[in-house]
Amino acid sequence: xxxxxxxxxxLGIRFGGxxxxxxxxxxxxxxxxxxxxxxxxxxxxxxxxxxxxIYRPTSGTVxxxxxxxxxxxxxxxxxxxxxxxxxxxxxxxxxxxLDNVIIGMHGRTRTDVLxxxxxxxxxxxxxxxxAAEAETILRGISDELFARRYQPAGILPQADRRRLEIARxxxxxxxxxxxxxxxSGMDDRDTAALMADIRRVMADNPGLSFLIxxxxxxxxxxxxxxxVVIDYGKKIAEGDFATVxxxxxxxxxxxxxxxxxxx
Amino acid sequence: MSxxxxxxxxxxxxxxxxxxxxxxxxxxxxxxxFLLAESTPLVVALLAVMGAxxxxxxxxxxxxxxxxxxxxxxxxxxxxxxxxxxxxYPFFLGGNTYALHLLIVSLLYSVxxxxxxxxxxSANIPNFxxxxxYGIGAYTSALLAIHLGWSFWATLPAAAIVATVFxxxxxxxxxxxxxxxxxxxTIAFGIVIHQMLNNLSWTGGPNGLVGIPAPSLxxxxxxxxxxxxxxxxxxxxxxxxxxxxxxxxxxxxxxxLHESRVGLAWNAIRADELAAKCQGINVxxxxxxxxxxxxxxxxxxGTIYAFYISYISPDNFTFLVSVTIMTMVIVGGMDNTLGVxxxxFLLxxxxxxxxxxxxxRLLFVSVVVILFLILRPKGLFPQxxxxxxxxx
Ligand SMILES: Nc1ncnc2c1ncn2[C@@H]1O[C@H](COP(=O)(O)OP(=O)(O)OP(=O)(O)O)[C@@H](O)[C@H]1O
Ligand SMILES: [Mg+2]
Numbered sequence: 001x002x003x004x005x006x007x008x009x010x011l012g013i014r015f016g017g018x019x020x021x022x023x024x025x026x027x028x029x030x031x032x033x034x035x036x037x038x039x040x041x042x043x044x045x046x047x048x049x050x051x052x053x054i055y056r057p058t059s060g061t062v063x064x065x066x067x068x069x070x071x072x073x074x075x076x077x078x079x080x081x082x083x084x085x086x087x088x089x090x091x092x093x094x095x096x097x098l099d100n101v102i103i104g105m106h107g108r109t110r111t112d113v114l115x116x117x118x119x120x121x122x123x124x125x126x127x128x129x130x131a132a133e134a135e136t137i138l139r140g141i142s143d144e145l146f147a148r149r150y151q152p153a154g155i156l157p158q159a160d161r162r163r164l165e166i167a168r169x170x171x172x173x174x175x176x177x178x179x180x181x182x183x184s185g186m187d188d189r190d191t192a193a194l195m196a197d198i199r200r201v202m203a204d205n206p207g208l209s210f211l212i213x214x215x216x217x218x219x220x221x222x223x224x225x226x227x228v229v230i231d232y233g234k235k236i237a238e239g240d241f242a243t244v245x246x247x248x249x250x251x252x253x254x255x256x257x258x259x260x261x262x263x
Numbered sequence: 264m265s266x267x268x269x270x271x272x273x274x275x276x277x278x279x280x281x282x283x284x285x286x287x288x289x290x291x292x293x294x295x296x297f298l299l300a301e302s303t304p305l306v307v308a309l310l311a312v313m314g315a316x317x318x319x320x321x322x323x324x325x326x327x328x329x330x331x332x333x334x335x336x337x338x339x340x341x342x343x344x345x346x347x348x349x350x351x352y353p354f355f356l357g358g359n360t361y362a363l364h365l366l367i368v369s370l371l372y373s374v375x376x377x378x379x380x381x382x383x384x385s386a387n388i389p390n391f392x393x394x395x396x397y398g399i400g401a402y403t404s405a406l407l408a409i410h411l412g413w414s415f416w417a418t419l420p421a422a423a424i425v426a427t428v429f430x431x432x433x434x435x436x437x438x439x440x441x442x443x444x445x446x447x448x449t450i451a452f453g454i455v456i457h458q459m460l461n462n463l464s465w466t467g468g469p470n471g472l473v474g475i476p477a478p479s480l481x482x483x484x485x486x487x488x489x490x491x492x493x494x495x496x497x498x499x500x501x502x503x504x505x506x507x508x509x510x511x512x513x514x515x516x517x518x519x520l521h522e523s524r525v526g527l528a529w530n531a532i533r534a535d536e537l538a539a540k541c542q543g544i545n546v547x548x549x550x551x552x553x554x555x556x557x558x559x560x561x562x563x564x565g566t567i568y569a570f571y572i573s574y575i576s577p578d579n580f581t582f583l584v585s586v587t588i589m590t591m592v593i594v595g596g597m598d599n600t601l602g603v604x605x606x607x608f609l610l611x612x613x614x615x616x617x618x619x620x621x622x623x624r625l626l627f628v629s630v631v632v633i634l635f636l637i638l639r640p641k642g643l644f645p646q647x648x649x650x651x652x653x654x655x
Contacts, residue, residue, distance in 0.1 A: 052541055078543035092534035095527075096648040103531045107543025109524050113552060116523035117516055123523040130524075131651035150648055172543065 003066040005030045005209050006082075006176055011050055011060035012233075020046045022233045023060065028176065031202065033210045035220045035241075038230035044213045045087050047230065048178050051211075052084050053077040065175070079107035083169035084178040087213075089161040091168075093154030097145055100153045100164055101134035102127070104171030134171060141167045141197060158185030162194075170201060176209050183216045191216060195223050282333035283341045291348050295355060297612060298362040306616045310631060317638050331647070349507050353500045363499040365612055367571060370506035371564045373607040376591040377513045377600065378560035382553040383589060384598035384646070385526060387533035389446040390554065391585045392433060393561055395456040398580025399426045400562025401569040402460060405472045408570070415478030415570050423562040430558025434551035441536075453582050460577040471576025478505075478570050485570070502571040509563055510604070516560070517600045522649065529553060530598070594632055596642025605643050609635075 006028040013021050021043040028034050036044050049055045051062055053074035061070045069077050083104070092100050109126055116123045138146040141163050148156075153164060162182050169177050183191045202208055214220050220227060220241055227244045229237040237247050244250055293309065300306045320327050334341050356362045375393055382388040403425045404418035413421070436448045460466045467473075477486040478501075485501035520526045528549050531539040540546050569575050587610060595606020610632070617627045635643065 054537065054541075073545075074537075074540040075543050075545045078541050084541055086538070090535050090538040092531050092538065094534055094646070095530055098651070099527060099530070099649060103527050103539070103542050103544075106524065106528060106531075111524040113520065113525055113556070116519050116525050120519045120523075123519065127523060127527075128651055150650065152648070168542070 002030070004028060005065060005207075006051070006211070007063045007066075008051070009061050009063075011047070011057050011062065013046060013050055013055055013058050020233050021050065021057075024230070024233075024235045026228060026235065026238075028209050028211060030175075030207045030209055032226060033198065033202070033212065033224040034226045034228060035224035036211065036213045036228045036230060037215070037220055042230045043233040044230055045180055046233075048084060048180055048211075048213065051077075051178065052082055075107075078172065081172075081175035082178065083172045083174035083176070085162065085165040085169055085180055085182060087180040087184075089158075089165050091153040091156075091161055091164060094152055096150050097138065097153050097156070097164060098131060098134050098149040101137055101167050101171045102130045104168035105130045105133070107172050134167075137167050137170055140200075141170075159187075159190045162186065163197075166197070173205075175207065176211065179210060179212045181213050181215060183214060183219055188218075191219060195219060198223065277333075279333040279336035280340050282330060283337045284344060286330055286333075287341070287344050287348060291352065294608070295352075297616070298356065298365060299359060300616065303617070303619050314634065314638060317635070317643060321639060327644075349511075350504075353496050353503055354494055358495075358497055360497045360499050363497060363503055365615055367499060367502050367506050369608045369611040370503070370510050371568055372588065372591065372611045373510050373604040374506075374513045374564040375561055375588045376595065376603045376607040377510075377517050378557045378564070379588050380517065380592050380598065380600075380603045381520065381529070381556045381560075383592050384603065385521070385529035385533065386550065386553050388437065388550055388553055389442070389589075390433075390449045390557060391446055391582065391589065392449040392453040392456070393557060393588045394580045394582065394584030395453040396426045396430055396433075396558040396561040397565040397568075397584065398456060398460060398575075398577070399429050399558070400565025401575050401580070402466055402472070402565075403562070404566040405475045405569045405575055406465070408475055409472060415566070416480075419563060419566050422566045423559045426558040426562030426565070427555045430554040430556075431551055433558075434554030437550040437554065438547045450582065453585055457577055457581055460580070467576070469577060471574060471579075472569075473574045475569050475573045475575070477573065502567065506567055506571075509567060512563075513560055514600055514604075516556075520556070521598075521600075525549075525552075527649075590632065594635060594642060596639075596644040596646065598646040599642065599644045602642050602644030609643075
């Protein structure tokens with residue numbers, strides 16, 4: 001068996017008395033899409049924060065391609081190849097759309113202060129190359145974003161903000177992208193485009209995997225290879241959507257009591 | 264983008280070179296008039312002219328766009344003309360040593376403001392200790408010159424290195440504190456340095472250090488006037504050229520850092536620290552780095568100041584100095600080099616030009632600052648977006 005891309009073992013975190021996440025095991029294989037579902041407050045975003053180094057786990061380990069990355073600072077984890085978006089998007093509002101994407105390339109570019117000061121041609125060449133690539137990424141995600149690339153990111157409407165965050169994540173050439181509710185604030189057409197984008201990006205980047213927190217059942221039904229259900233900080237089920245949705249605990253926990261009565 | 268801008272200024276049918284020349288020469292004349300203005304009504308009138316220009320820019324943003332586009336199209340000319348103006352400027356001041364002195368101080372404060380801009384403007388780090396690092400630079404070079412007989416040119420890098428070490432030390436708390444708390448730490452640092460300068464015996468205590476020897480270059484002492492082509496410039500002109508060269512260096516550094524991965528990382532931290540981390544930016548390191556760069560440049564300014572005045576005391580490097588530098592950055596325009604320099608010139612010269620109001624002088628300075636901020640809420644020249652691939 002090949003080493004999994006991401007492996008969480010017994011991952012957990014407590015905030016004071018609150019156990020936000022408890023002994024979660026999860027394996028993500030290369031070139032796959034995994035969706036995480038669960039009710040509000042279940043601990044889904046917390047899981048992302050643990051994987052990306054925003055929080056330090058109180059128990060358990062995270063390994064990327066077999067290397068332990070547990071407790072590393074966020075910027076080192078990002079540089080190792082995990083990119084993410086945020087539930088309420090966090091763009092660099094006053095910077096241009098293009099600069100937002102270029103900053104995504106920070107981890108794989110090298111110019112330091114001395115190079116910038118003493119070898120400006122080298123520094124400029126690097127940044128120009130980033131800009132050219134960022135334009136390609138933007139054009140691939142949305143012509144609209146590309147056309148507005150010199151405008152500040154802060155003026156974008158919700159759906160475009162999500163797209164730009166995905167573009168920024170792609171810019172780092174990650175091995176794994178975590179999307180936290182990417183379709184929120186999107187209408188059906190936007191969501192369909194989002195799914196098409198994810199599939200296209202997967203096809204363009206062999207080995208790349210997605211871990212997606214989603215509430216939109218249409219997306220969860222169509223896109224992932226694997227669905228993980230989290231409730232009260234615990235992983236309560238895993239499998240393909242058709243199987244997972246049948247489980248009574250899932251219907252109760254996630255789809256709500258009504259769904260159980262209907263079943 | 265650039266085509267629409269060409270359209271705008273083809274409507275005005277002025278070639279880029281003409282716009283550049285008119286802007287630079289106009290700016291130089293306005294500055295000269297301000298420097299030489301003796302009467303208060305004239306000073307107020309000149310401020311009104313400046314206010315009107317900025318009001319025009321506020322209500323007609325195209326004006327700024329056209330000028331920026333022209334400077335981009337004719338950047339070679341813009342640089343050459345600017346250098347030429349700086350070089351010949353002292354000849355137009357008619358041996359007015361006071362005007363020359365004001366210019367030198369303005370130039371040094373411009374360097375200090377640009378130094379702080381790496382933190383406040385680029386990375387949104389509120390550092391209230393630029394005055395202290397400026398003082399560390401001044402004292403280091405003065406001590407080396409007085410006690411060890413080092414030449415000015417040798418003390419320059421030494422002072423910069425010492426101040427940078429202090430800058431890095433001051434940066435370390437930024438690992439754990441942010442925003443207002445970090446501001447408090449820097450205020451405390453500034454006060455500690457000031458108190459130390461005041462109380463240590465080897466820094467001369469409150470009396471400071473006197474008798475810092477004048478620098479010389481290729482046998483020409485900076486105490487002596489410059490005689491060139493039958494013209495004679497007062498000895499201050501030496502320091503004018505030195506300070507202008509330093510500002511040139513600071514502008515170049517600011518430009519190179521801004522247009523690099525480093526400047527982008529600082530801007531990312533300014534906008535959203537957490538998101539910056541998740542892009543692989545080592546936020547702690549970049550913050551400490553900003554402290555180091557600030558201290559490095561501030562120390563250069565401190566060294567030139569010490570050798571120019573030949574006498575320094577703790578009162579030159581108080582908390583108030585740091586606050587003034589901060590005001591320069593904010594009024595001029597965060598993260599805009601030209602804006603920051605303009606802010607520094609304005610805030611250096613205003614208090615001098617409003618001396619007639621004696622005790623109320625600072626009140627009037629504040630009123631002018633507030634008026635300018637009402638007119639241009641984001642600073643005289645706000646931050647601009649980067650452009651790539653030869654585009655503007
Ligand atoms: N920094 C923190 N300090 C204290 N409690 C926290 C912290 N972060 C998260 N929590 C708590 O952990 C629990 C899980 O939160 P989390 O944001 O992970 O939920 P979620 O599954 O993403 O929910 P939603 O669908 O609403 O986004 C919540 O009870 C939340 O209040
Ligand atoms: Mg969440």
